[in-house]
Amino acid sequence: MAWRIVIAGGGFGGFYAARALERLLKANSAEVTLVNEANFMLYTPLLPGAAGATLDPRHVVVPLRSQLQHTDLVIGEVTGGDPAHCTLGVKRIDGEQIELVYDQLVVALGSVSRTLPIPGLAEHATGLKSLSDATALRNRVLTCMDIAESLKDPAKRAEYLGFVFVGAGYAGVEGLAELQDFAAQAIELYPRCRAEGMRWALVEAKDRIMQEVPKGLSEFAARELRTRGISVRTETTVKEITERDATLSDGERIPARTVVWTAGVKPSPAVGKLGLLLDRSGRVMVDRTMRVEGFQHVWAIGDCAAVPDPARQGQACPPTAQHAIRQGRLVARNVAAALGNGRMRRFRYRTKGVVAELGHNKAVALTLGVRWRGLPAWFIARTYHLLLMPGMGRKLRLLVDWNVALLFGRDTSAPGRLGSPTPLQEGDDLDG
Ligand SMILES: Cc1cc2nc3c(=O)[nH]c(=O)nc-3n(C[C@H](O)[C@H](O)[C@H](O)COP(=O)(O)OP(=O)(O)OC[C@H]3O[C@@H](n4cnc5c(N)ncnc54)[C@H](O)[C@@H]3O)c2cc1C
Numbered sequence: 359m360a361w362r363i364v365i366a367g368g369g370f371g372g373f374y375a376a377r378a379l380e381r382l383l384k385a386n387s388a389e390v391t392l393v394n395e396a397n398f399m400l401y402t403p404l405l406p407g408a409a410g411a412t413l414d415p416r417h418v419v420v421p422l423r424s425q426l427q428h429t430d431l432v433i434g435e436v437t438g439g440d441p442a443h444c445t446l447g448v449k450r451i452d453g454e455q456i457e458l459v460y461d462q463l464v465v466a467l468g469s470v471s472r473t474l475p476i477p478g479l480a481e482h483a484t485g486l487k488s489l490s491d492a493t494a495l496r497n498r499v500l501t502c503m504d505i506a507e508s509l510k511d512p513a514k515r516a517e518y519l520g521f522v523f524v525g526a527g528y529a530g531v532e533g534l535a536e537l538q539d540f541a542a543q544a545i546e547l548y549p550r551c552r553a554e555g556m557r558w559a560l561v562e563a564k565d566r567i568m569q570e571v572p573k574g575l576s577e578f579a580a581r582e583l584r585t586r587g588i589s590v591r592t593e594t595t596v597k598e599i600t601e602r603d604a605t606l607s608d609g610e611r612i613p614a615r616t617v618v619w620t621a622g623v624k625p626s627p628a629v630g631k632l633g634l635l636l637d638r639s640g641r642v643m644v645d646r647t648m649r650v651e652g653f654q655h656v657w658a659i660g661d662c663a664a665v666p667d668p669a670r671q672g673q674a675c676p677p678t679a680q681h682a683i684r685q686g687r688l689v690a691r692n693v694a695a696a697l698g699n700g701r702m703r704r705f706r707y708r709t710k711g712v713v714a715e716l717g718h719n720k721a722v723a724l725t726l727g728v729r730w731r732g733l734p735a736w737f738i739a740r741t742y743h744l745l746l747m748p749g750m751g752r753k754l755r756l757l758v759d760w761n762v763a764l765l766f767g768r769d770t771s772a773p774g775r776l777g778s779p780t781p782l783q784e785g786d787d788l789d790g
């Protein structure tokens with residue numbers, strides 16, 4: 359009988375694990391099943407590009423079926439599990455609750471935005487974690503300008519032209535930079551808004567933005583944002599958010615109807631329902647082979663797992679795509695080894711570089727210890743994503759989108775209801 363391997367989550371970790379398993383195990387020796395909420399893998403580092411309209415939202419995802427030839431895909435939500443009996447509960451897309459039985463399980467459920475008990479946060483702020491977040495943000499910028507353009511009261515107009523990002527990691531800095539770049543182009547089409555001007559602020563609790571890059575590059579990124587008129591507020595937090603403004607810890611009140619929360623992540627809620635041992639931050643406890651403590655046949659990787667970081671004694675790996683990809687590939691080898699193919703290895707990867715786009719054809723990058731900034735870093739960032747994006751068709755889509763945006767500017771249409779059909783009217787009376 360073929361071994362049954364189930365992968366829960368089809369993001370960076372799960373997708374690369376499935377791809378590697380397809381290569382490592384003969385199709386008739388193992389049945390690999392991948393459970394994911396959607397039929398695509400979201401390429402999150404390009405999400406700011408979708409929000410900032412340099413990329414079509416559909417081009418920042420990888421359709422799982424077209425990339426995985428021998429993996430059985432179950433679209434649905436992981437609802438719980440019993441590792442002692444080797445079962446995983448899944449609510450399939452059609453609503454049916456099923457139970458998958460496995461010999462080996464890989465948990466790769468990723469993370470969700472980590473929120474804090476700040477008044478008004480849940481009601482008035484939005485995240486930048488999903489494709490719908492990115493599309494909604496882009497549409498929101500345009501809707502705010504459309505409303506502001508029709509208002510006579512400058513104070514009210516300022517609310518619609520105020521944008522605050524809270525949290526200055528990858529998602530916050532890249533998201534704000536791309537969206538501001540997009541808005542700066544779009545505002546040329548709104549004379550009244552142009553006269554008023556926009557206000558953009560980036561709020562960060564720590565003493566510098568982008569803790570992921572060395573201090574020099576982080577300072578370059580902050581300077582770059584400031585020269586565009588963006589207010590970068592370090593060692594500052596948000597105290598309260600209302601429909602119309604955000605109040606900072608230093609007492610300043612910024613009129614803004616758009617507040618984007620990008621201040622950290624926590625494991626997906628389903629991780630807590632799998633009966634596995636979790637650390638204080640809710641991540642699954644694993645050893646250096648990524649095997650879950652207490653269970654020989656369960657593994658965990660990516661943002662939802664506390665994989666010991668080879669680069670920092672006593673700490674877990676940071677929640678990045680580059681770690682999740684390497685963990686996905688390695689866990690596949692270790693699962694194969696547990697089934698008698700090859701030998702078990704420890705996770706040894708140390709960050710080799712980082713790239714972060716800043717809009718305006720600028721970026722910061724660190725590659726094998728060499729620091730890059732400005733246009734060369736931007737070129738490296740785009741080349742890196744182009745190489746990493748799976749599939750020739752997907753790579754070409756990126757290239758075309760980027761070049762069209764370079765030549766003709768970003769697309770400023772706001773197809774807000776894309777994907778929601780227009781309801782049909784009541785039937786007309788045929789006699790009438
Ligand atoms: C805007 C943004 C920009 C980023 N930029 C970078 C960058 O430049 N470089 C970098 O290294 N990292 C970056 N990251 C971080 C990176 O995206 C994550 O570290 C990476 O995606 C983690 O991979 P993962 O497989 O653990 O989780 P994910 O890629 O999030 O995959 C988890 C999968 O599990 C699915 N899932 C979750 N819960 C369930 C459930 N109950 N049932 C079924 N399926 C479920 C999700 O739908 C998803 O497909 C960025 C993140 C964001 C949000």
